[in-house]
Amino acid sequence: MADQETKRVVAAHALILQPDQRFLVTRRALGDDYKPGEYDLPGGTVKLGEKTKAALQREVREETGLEVAIYQPIHVFDYMSGPHRHQFQITFKCGYKGGDVRLNASDHDDFFWGRPEDLISLPLIAFLNSLLNEVLLADKQNGVGDVPAGADFVTSKPQGR
Known part of the structure; x- marks a missing residue:
């Protein structure tokens, strides 16, 4: 029997930062087949032939x-x-x-704007747990979460929790 070829899947996710360093976190819908109730960042699969950043813009929207x-x-x-x-x-x-923020209820049922320390006790999807521990908490002193100078922001809209 021939070996089955491994499929490679690429997904892009957005750590959307506010000027006060809070970022958007979403919760996967409880009725979802994939990781229901776990916290996630907006994003998803890059389609074949699609540019990664274009896919991320599409998924976030x-x-x-x-x-x-x-x-x-x-x-x-x-x-x-x-x-x-x-x-x-x-x-x-x-x-x-x-x-x-307008969530697609079939995918996500809640959101909040938080900081790394707000996520510690929450059930996190695997990549977000890795990001939290390897980057956001580990490098908090180094300004990893800083938004580049001159970034465009509209700060009055998102309310969330």
Whole structure:
């Protein structure tokens, strides 16, 4: 029997930062088939032939209704999500540009704007747990969460918790 070829899947996620260093966290819907009730960042799968940043803009808009400025990747998390499926999760630092958070209820049922320490006791999806421990908490003193100078922000819209 021939070996089955491994499928590689790329997903992009947004760490959407406010000027006060809070970022958007969403909770996967309790009725969702994939990781219900776990906290996540907006984002999703990059379609074949799609540019990573274009996919991230699309996913953020679909999942939250927000417009973001995408800066640079800050974390890569990879794992085998099946015997022949290698998943890569790339998290980008982003700035909030505009819009009101409007969740797609079939995917996410809650959100809040928080800081790394707000996530410690929550059930986190695997890549967010890795990001929290390897980057956000570990490098908090080094300004990893800083938004680049001159970033465009509209700060009056998001309310959340």
